[in-house]
Amino acid sequence: MVTFIYEVLLELQEKNEDISNLTFVLPSKRAGVFLKHEIKNVSKETIFSPQILSIEDFTRELSQLNPISNTELLFEFYSVYLELTKSADQDSFEVFAKWAQIILQDFNEIDRYLIPPKQIFEYLFDIQKINHWSKQENQTDLVKKYLSFWNKLFEYYTHLTEHLMSKNIGYQGLIYKEAVANIETYIQTNPDKKVIFLGFNALNTAEETIIQELLQNGIAEIYWDLEDTFFKNPIHDAAMFIRDYRENWSYFKSNPFKWLTTNYSKPKNISIFGVPKNIGQAKQIGTILKGLNINQKNLNNTAIVLGDEALLMPVLNSLPSSIDALNITMGLPLNSVPLASLFEKIFDLHKTTNKSFYYKDVISILSHQNINCLFQNNKVSDIIKTIQTNNLVYLNLEQLKTLSSPSEDIMTLLFSSWENSAEIALKQTKKLILKIKNYLDTDKQRNILSLEYLFRFNELFNELTRLNSNYVHLKNSNTLFEVYKNLLSTETLDFKGEPLQGLQVMGMLESRVLDFETVIISSVNEGVLPLGKNHNSFIPFDVKLQYNLPTFKEKDAIYAYHFYRLLQRAKNIYILYNTETDVLNGGEKSRFITQLELEAAHNISQNIVLPKVMSSKKELLQIKKDESVINRLKEIALKGFSPSSLTNYIRNPIDFYNQKILKITEYEEVEENIATNTLGTVIHNSLEDLYKPLQGTYLSIDILKGMKKEIDERVNHHFKDLYKEGDITKGKNLIVFEIAKRYLNNFLNLEIEDLKKGNEIKIIAIESENKVKLKLDTIDFPIYLTGKVDRVDQYNGTTRIIDYKTGKVDSSKVSLIHWEDITTDYDKFSKSFQVLTYAYAMVKEGKVNLPLEAGIISFKNLSAGFLKFTKKESVYDKNKITQISEETLQSFEIELKNLILEICNQDMSFIEKTI
Numbered sequence: 001m002v003t004f005i006y007e008v009l010l011e012l013q014e015k016n017e018d019i020s021n022l023t024f025v026l027p028s029k030r031a032g033v034f035l036k037h038e039i040k041n042v043s044k045e046t047i048f049s050p051q052i053l054s055i056e057d058f059t060r061e062l063s064q065l066n067p068i069s070n071t072e073l074l075f076e077f078y079s080v081y082l083e084l085t086k087s088a089d090q091d092s093f094e095v096f097a098k099w100a101q102i103i104l105q106d107f108n109e110i111d112r113y114l115i116p117p118k119q120i121f122e123y124l125f126d127i128q129k130i131n132h133w134s135k136q137e138n139q140t141d142l143v144k145k146y147l148s149f150w151n152k153l154f155e156y157y158t159h160l161t162e163h164l165m166s167k168n169i170g171y172q173g174l175i176y177k178e179a180v181a182n183i184e185t186y187i188q189t190n191p192d193k194k195v196i197f198l199g200f201n202a203l204n205t206a207e208e209t210i211i212q213e214l215l216q217n218g219i220a221e222i223y224w225d226l227e228d229t230f231f232k233n234p235i236h237d238a239a240m241f242i243r244d245y246r247e248n249w250s251y252f253k254s255n256p257f258k259w260l261t262t263n264y265s266k267p268k269n270i271s272i273f274g275v276p277k278n279i280g281q282a283k284q285i286g287t288i289l290k291g292l293n294i295n296q297k298n299l300n301n302t303a304i305v306l307g308d309e310a311l312l313m314p315v316l317n318s319l320p321s322s323i324d325a326l327n328i329t330m331g332l333p334l335n336s337v338p339l340a341s342l343f344e345k346i347f348d349l350h351k352t353t354n355k356s357f358y359y360k361d362v363i364s365i366l367s368h369q370n371i372n373c374l375f376q377n378n379k380v381s382d383i384i385k386t387i388q389t390n391n392l393v394y395l396n397l398e399q400l401k402t403l404s405s406p407s408e409d410i411m412t413l414l415f416s417s418w419e420n421s422a423e424i425a426l427k428q429t430k431k432l433i434l435k436i437k438n439y440l441d442t443d444k445q446r447n448i449l450s451l452e453y454l455f456r457f458n459e460l461f462n463e464l465t466r467l468n469s470n471y472v473h474l475k476n477s478n479t480l481f482e483v484y485k486n487l488l489s490t491e492t493l494d495f496k497g498e499p500l501q502g503l504q505v506m507g508m509l510e511s512r513v514l515d516f517e518t519v520i521i522s523s524v525n526e527g528v529l530p531l532g533k534n535h536n537s538f539i540p541f542d543v544k545l546q547y548n549l550p551t552f553k554e555k556d557a558i559y560a561y562h563f564y565r566l567l568q569r570a571k572n573i574y575i576l577y578n579t580e581t582d583v584l585n586g587g588e589k590s591r592f593i594t595q596l597e598l599e600a601a602h603n604i605s606q607n608i609v610l611p612k613v614m615s616s617k618k619e620l621l622q623i624k625k626d627e628s629v630i631n632r633l634k635e636i637a638l639k640g641f642s643p644s645s646l647t648n649y650i651r652n653p654i655d656f657y658n659q660k661i662l663k664i665t666e667y668e669e670v671e672e673n674i675a676t677n678t679l680g681t682v683i684h685n686s687l688e689d690l691y692k693p694l695q696g697t698y699l700s701i702d703i704l705k706g707m708k709k710e711i712d713e714r715v716n717h718h719f720k721d722l723y724k725e726g727d728i729t730k731g732k733n734l735i736v737f738e739i740a741k742r743y744l745n746n747f748l749n750l751e752i753e754d755l756k757k758g759n760e761i762k763i764i765a766i767e768s769e770n771k772v773k774l775k776l777d778t779i780d781f782p783i784y785l786t787g788k789v790d791r792v793d794q795y796n797g798t799t800r801i802i803d804y805k806t807g808k809v810d811s812s813k814v815s816l817i818h819w820e821d822i823t824t825d826y827d828k829f830s831k832s833f834q835v836l837t838y839a840y841a842m843v844k845e846g847k848v849n850l851p852l853e854a855g856i857i858s859f860k861n862l863s864a865g866f867l868k869f870t871k872k873e874s875v876y877d878k879n880k881i882t883q884i885s886e887e888t889l890q891s892f893e894i895e896l897k898n899l900i901l902e903i904c905n906q907d908m909s910f911i912e913k914t915i
Contacts, residue, residue, distance in 0.1 A: 001301060003034075003038065004198075004225045005038045006038045009035075022050045022195075026052065026198050026512075027054070031513035033500065060175055065164075065170040066169050066170070067175060073104060074483075077160055078473050079163070092475070093473040097483070101486075105537060107160070107171070108171055112177075113549055113550075114205045115549070117157050118154055120543070121153045125147070176206035177206060180209050183213045197223070198513060199513035201565075202558045203241065208249075215255075216251060227264040227564065227568050238563070238565070240557040263569045269571065269605075271604070272576075272593055274576075274609065275576055275609045276610075277578060278523070280611065282314035285315055285574075286318035286319055289302075289320050290320045299502055300502065302516060303503075303516040304522070306506070306507055307528045313332070323503050327495075327500075327505070328506075334456055340457075341368070342368045342371065343457070343484070346365060348361070350420075353420050357396070358394060359394065362415075366380045366383060366414075371410075379404065383404060422476060426464060433454060437451070437454055464483065467483065508563075515568070517569075518572040519574070523576070523578065524589065529559055529592060530592075531552075532552065532556075533552045559592075620912040622909045622910065632661050638781075640786030641903075643833065643838065646896075647826060647830040648660075649899070650823055650824065650825075650833070651826040651913070654911075654913075679806055680806040681722055682740050686711070686715055690714065690744075691763055695766055699755060699762070705752070746862050747862060750862055760797070761793055762794040764799070768842070769787075770788070772840075787837055790804045799849070800853045800855070802866065803854075803855070805858045809858035810858075810861060810864065811864065813829075813832070814856055815871075815880075817871075817873070819891050819894070822895050837896070852884050854884055870882050871888065
């Protein structure tokens with residue numbers, strides 16, 4: 001294909017221009033590489049390469065100023081700010097940085113567009129005075145300070161300019177402004193020089209002035225790259241700037257305008273894909289490339305242009321394996337590599353000077369891939385397990401060193417206090433980088449990418465160290481973190497590759513002046529292409545209009561030009577947009593797509609790519625019982641089936657399989673707040689301590705009153721035993737601690753009230769362990785039933801089997817109509833099943849005699865008293881049977897044995913239940 005650069009070079013050759021003696025000025029450095037490549041295609045003999053400059057380099061050459069980074073500019077501005085501001089009114093650097101960056105952007109725009117600074121700042125001050133009713137006599141201190149700030153803007157600007165000029169440095173706008181001031185000198189000292197400007201579109205006033213001066217003096221030419229179709233359409237944004245230059249530059253009144261092309265009207269294959277989400281777009285790009293049958297020649301003429309540069313890594317991971325040559329023009333943002341998250345976590349950890357650290361922050365840092373590797377023999381998992389087991393919600397350095405012995409030095413490096421000092425923070429982070437490097441060096445070949453990441457972060461912290469030594473503004477680690485984030489956001493990890501070979505991957509701005517036969521453009525959504533309205537400036541919109549400063553309208557036109565210029569010479573165009581609207585990351589499909597559809601200049605194929613949605617119908621899991629499962633069941637049967645394991649099976653056989661067969665336990669976490677099961681255990685254990693010594697004796701009021709005095713000590717003891725080093729002295733934990741004591745007090749009060757009414761209570765057994773053998777004719781291995789009963793007593797001569805529940809239980813949960821329901825409905829009848837199992841086991845062991853009662857005491861429903869198991873013939877049956885007889889146990893035994901037979905039957909799989 002014939003590119004724009006080739007066409008320009010061909011024209012210059014036809015005019016007998018000596019290309020070696022020309023100076024080419026391009027919008028970007030990237031275009032310079034392609035220019036050199038095209039020169040060898042045009043020139044028939046060996047020549048010296050001409051001078052090729054980006055517009056940034058050219059203006060720097062004119063101004064004789066060295067560029068300064070945004071971060072260093074912020075420091076220089078703060079020095080000026082401190083000189084001009086009373087100490088009582090001075091902001092800290094951290095606060096200053098938030099508003100100063102916006103002001104510096106405005107300074108930059110004012111200089112680039114050559115706006116008289118005094119005039120615009122006075123105008124802004126007058127606007128603020130009107131806005132705040134400054135004519136009234138009594139102004140508040142806040143209004144006075146606010147107006148004083150606006151009044152000082154010109155002073156800030158003037159002194160900053162003088163300060164930077166004295167150091168021979170400048171930000172972009174100042175460099176452009178000085179370049180304009182020096183243009184006459186450049187023209188006089190370079191009368192024989194010829195400058196060629198290529199592929200420009202939106203010029204600021206400084207650039208316009210420089211180019212026009214060079215054109216008028218005959219030492220420059222400019223070649224535009226614009227489609228005639230766009231130029232002739234007075235409302236087409238792609239031609240907005242160039243149309244204006246053609247009409248208003250005096251140079252074009254007597255000189256030809258180069259060029260308006262007709263490439264866009266040539267046949268093109270345009271395909272538009274609506275794809276859900278960003279990852280979907282990346283995958284679709286891979287699919288498109290697979291279908292192109294790319295060879296080496298057309299691979300070089302294929303470009304992926306990312307509207308959203310965050311798509312870089314997903315796209316790279318989606319490229320087909322057949323693509324063996326790749327050139328990535330854009331860099332990988334450094335804040336997206338794993339190390340960035342590590343340093344952010346460490347900075348967050350040290351934001352305060354607290355001596356102890358929240359366990360989740362500690363675990364997050366220790367588990368990070370760049371820290372975990374520093375510990376030997378899976379040490380981090382042991383540390384985490386210890387933290388979880390001992391409920392260590394907050395940990396200090398000494399505890400962490402004890403946990404990590406013999407790796408205390410790593411803990412010291414990570415968790416020793418920074419004392420809110422930027423200097424200490426920098427020293428610690430540099431030591432940590434060195435520590436990680438020493439580990440990665442042990443296998444350089446394997447860790448080559450990680451070492452590259454680490455090297456870039458080392459450079460970043462070296463820059464922070466230099467800034468900290470040159471300036472005195474980094475007072476603390478919090479300020480350092482703000483500067484670190486500012487630097488990190490601008491840093492990229494550049495890829496190495498052959499710039500002219502292979503598939504080209506680039507951002508929208510990198511595509512300037514370049515042409516490709518096949519173009520794939522991603523993220524063509526509103527809010528991305530074009531960017532949309534974002535007014536990050538102190539200068540109001542109407543003031544910008546008055547002084548011809550760019551607004552969102554001009555920025556949209558810039559994106560329109562880049563978008564349509566990509567399409568001009570391309571033959572195969574694939575445009576992707578995200579169908580899932582998201583106000584944060586772009587909305588509906590871009591207006592550019594709608595414009596293409598309305599123009600109807602080409603045949604456009606529309607495609608909506610829908611993900612393959614799997615059927616929502618879930619097949620229930622079935623697990624067959626092989627020999628290993630049966631062997632495990634034999635072990636369980638010999639040890640004994642407990643009521644909780646059997647009700648677990650009733651609830652869901654797969655849960656039983658996971659917990660009992662596979663022995664998968666629940667993930668243990670740190671209890672920041674006391675869990676429900678911990679509260680229940682504390683109450684059970686406390687009641688055991690209080691009532692165990694009374695087995696075989698009758699309760700009395702005096703005994704129970706004596707028990708009440710022991711409640712505090714018993715509850716405190718068991719919380720410390722179970723909750724380990726968790727804090728129960730404040731917050732929710734203190735409330736739960738007091739609830740436990742209240743539950744026990746209320747229960748003992750209930751017992752006292754019973755005795756006062758003349759009832760007799762004799763304690764038979766506390767935490768009685770039972771184990772009884774079951775006879776099942778079809779099972780050839782021994783089966784036992786086990787269970788620990790919370791309490792067995794005699795109440796006015798009636799034996800009661802009691803199970804404590806700290807949760808709320810009502811009488812409906814211990815009521816049964818049909819026996820077959822007791823092993824099928826967990827929610828309604830699991831409590832009945834449990835108490836009947838206890839009664840069955842104790843009767844079979846001969847520990848109690850029939851008839852008896854079995855039931856529950858619910859600590860959240862103490863007013864209901866003892867909730868007895870009841871058997872009814874129907875819902876309307878008023879004759880509730882509460883006493884458990886031989887007939888009751890025989891009926892229960894049938895259901896119990898059927899359940900255990902089902903569990904142990906090799907021919908019956910474990911079948912999942914929908915819960």
